[in-house]
Structure formats: C-alpha cells, structure tokens
Amino acid sequence: MKITWLGHSAFLIEGxxxxxxxxxxxxxxxxxxxxxxxxxxxxxxxxxxxxHVGDAVSIAKKNKAKILTMVELAGILEKSGCxxxxxxxxxxxxxxxxxxxxxxxxxxxxxxxxxxxxAAGTPAGFVxxxxxxxxxxxxxxxxxxxxxxxxxxxxxxxLLPIGGFYTMDVVQAAKAxxxxxxxxxxxxxxxTWPPIKADPAAFKSLVEKKTxxxxxxxxxxxxxxx
Numbered sequence: 503m504k505i506t507w508l509g510h511s512a513f514l515i516e517g518x519x520x521x522x523x524x525x526x527x528x529x530x531x532x533x534x535x536x537x538x539x540x541x542x543x544x545x546x547x548x549x550x551x552x553x554h555v556g557d558a559v560s561i562a563k564k565n566k567a568k569i570l571t572m573v574e575l576a577g578i579l580e581k582s583g584c585x586x587x588x589x590x591x592x593x594x595x596x597x598x599x600x601x602x603x604x605x606x607x608x609x610x611x612x613x614x615x616x617x618x619x620x621a622a623g624t625p626a627g628f629v630x631x632x633x634x635x636x637x638x639x640x641x642x643x644x645x646x647x648x649x650x651x652x653x654x655x656x657x658x659x660x661l662l663p664i665g666g667f668y669t670m671d672v673v674q675a676a677k678a679x680x681x682x683x684x685x686x687x688x689x690x691x692x693x694t695w696p697p698i699k700a701d702p703a704a705f706k707s708l709v710e711k712k713t714x715x716x717x718x719x720x721x722x723x724x725x726x727x728x
Contacts, residue, residue: 503515503516503517503632503633503634503636503658503727503728504516504517504725504726504727505636505659505688505725505726505727505728506534506723506724506725507534507688507690507720507721507722507723507724507725508525508527508533508534508535508540508722509526509527509530509533509534509694509722509723510524510526510530510532510533510553510690510691511523511524511526511548511554511638511640511641511661511663511690511691512524512525512526512527512530512533512556513638513661513690514540514542515630515632515636517599517600517633517634517636518598518599518600518632518633519543519544519597519598519599519600519632520541520542520543520544521542521543521544521545521546521600521602521630521632522540522542522544522545522546522558522561522567523545523546523547523548523628523630523638523661524546524547524548524553524554524555524556524638524640525537525540525545525556525557525558526552526553526554526555526556526557527540527556527557528556528557529552529556530553530556530694531694531695532693532694532722533722534722534723534724535723537557537560537561537564538564540557540561540564540565541565542561542565542567543565543567543568543597543598543600544567544568544569544570544597544598544600544602545558545561545562545567545568545569545570546569546570546571546602546628546630546638547569547570547571547575547579548607548626548627548628548638548640548641549572549575549607549609549610549611549624549625549626549641550572550575550578550611550612551610551611551612551641553694554640554641555575558579558584559582559584562584562585563582563584566585567585568585568586568587568597569584569585569586569587570586570587570589570595570597570602570628571586571587571588571626572588572589572590572604572611572624572625572626573588573589573590574588575588575611576588589604590604591604591605591606591624591626592604592605599632599633600630600631600632601630601631601632602628602629602630603628603629603630603631603655604626604627604628605626605627605628605629605637605651606624606626606627606645606647607624607625607626607627607639607640607641607642608625608642608643608644608645609625609640609641609642609643609668609669610625611625625640625641625642627639627640627642627651628640629651629655629657631655634658634659634728635655635656635657635658635659636657636658636659636660636661637651637655637659637660637661637682637684638661639660639661639663639678640663641663641669641691642663642669642670643669643670643674644670644674644675644677644678646681648678648681648682649681649682651682652681652682652683652684657682657683657684657685658685658686658728659684659685659686659688659728660678660679660682660684660686660687660688660715661687661688661690662675662678662679662687662688662689662690663675663689663690663691663692664689664691664692664700664702664705665691665692665693665694665697665698665699665700666698666700667697667698668691668697668698669691669698672700672701672704672705672708673708675689675705676705676708676709676712679709679712679713679715680712680713683713683715684715685715685716686715686716686717686718686728687715687716687717687718688717688718688719688720688726689702689705689706689717689719702717702719703719705717706719
C-alpha cells in the first residue's frame with residue numbers, strides 16, 4: 503500500500519483500490535497537487551467543513567468515483583449529481599476490494615462549502631481496509647473509545663490531527679496513539695494556517711518515548727509504502 507499526504511487532512515491511499523480522503527486542494531496553501539491530477543476509485547469525506555469536503559465533487563465527477571460519507575452530508579452532495587453512498591457510525595461499506603468502516607469523531611460538521619451548505623450530520627473517522635488497515639481520524643478531539651477502535655481493527659497506519667485549536671494537539675494526539683496502538687502514525691491537520699501551528703517532531707518524540715509505534719512525518723506530496 504502506498505500512502506501520499508496531499509496536505510492538511512488530504513491523503514491518497516493506493517491499496518487494492520485508490521482512495522482519496524478529505525481532498526481539500528483548491529485554496530489549500532500546502533496542497534501538493536491539483537484536483538485534476540488526482541486519480542481515485544473512492545473518496546471518503548469525514549465531515550462537512552469546506553477544508554475537508556474540498557474538491558470531492560470535481561474529483562468524483564472526473565474519475566467517476568463514489569463518495570462515501572455521513573448520510574446527511576451525502577444528501578447534500580448528491581445534489582451535485584455525484585454517486586454518493588451515505589452511511590453512519592459503526593456501519594461498513596465494501597466497494598471493490600476495499601471495506602470502509604465509519605467511526606466516531608468529536609467535532610462539529612455543518613456543511614459550509616459554497617453551494618453545499620446545510621446540516622451535515624455528525625463528524626466521523628474511517629477505518630479503511632484495502633490490503634493494509636488505515637485509520638483516518640478526521641477532525642477530532644481525544645476520546646476514550648479510540649481504544650475500542652484499536653482493539654476491533656488492528657491498525658497498520660493511523661492518520662491523526664495534531665494542530666490543536668480545532669482538533670487534538672500534539673500531547674492529546676500522542677495519547678490517542680497509546681489508545682489506538684497502531685504500527686505507524688502520521689500527523690496531519692497542522693501548519694496549514696497560524697491557529698493550527700504545531701511541531702510534528704514533538705509529536706514523534708512523545709509517541710516514540712511512550713509506545714512502540716513508529717511516527718513518520720511526511721511533507722505535502724511525500725509518500726510511503728507499507
């Protein structure tokens with residue numbers, strides 16, 4: 503499996519299928535690519551905020567890709583004519599050779615992308631099983647049931663926000679790693695704008711002192727293979 507960080511919370515996961523997550527590229531000062539260059543089979547959107555919905559609609563239409571998201575947000579995005587599957591916390595969807603399970607996240611989720619405004623249900627994370635198992639936490643604070651996610655779905659790679667202000671900060675995200683017990687963690691959702699400035703090296707140091715998890719710090723556009 504190849505995992506590429508596209509900046510902010512956007513990733514491209516190339517496993518048994520190609521999955522884009524929270525593809526916020528247009529307007530993202532750290533974006534590593536443009537929407538027209540993204541090739542994927544599925545798009546997972548964690549919640550309705552514009553820095554997560556991002557370019558999901560245009561990428562979905564270009565690739566004839568299915569969007570997976572919370573059921574209320576799905577109803578909003580369907581108005582664009584995209585192929586959207588809406589499901590809910592605890593549910594799983596299998597598309598091709600990939601299974602996506604929706605998990606809880608502690609955040610908010612009003613859809614604010616221009617043209618797609620509305621009540622978008624609750625925020626979510628995703629466990630994506632496509633050869634390896636990847637957990638994308640979405641925008642979230644720390645919560646104790648992360649330990650259950652780690653117990654139910656042995657995680658190869660956890661993608662975790664560390665920027666604080668809107669999500670977990672470095673210390674909280676390090677605690678999340680203790681609860682989740684992944685083999686590897688990759689920090690995200692930091693340094694895009696001043697309010698979420700954070701030091702990923704501090705996150706790496708905390709995690710690797712307290713756990714056996716390896717932390718890989720990516721630059722936007724950088725990939726790793728697991």
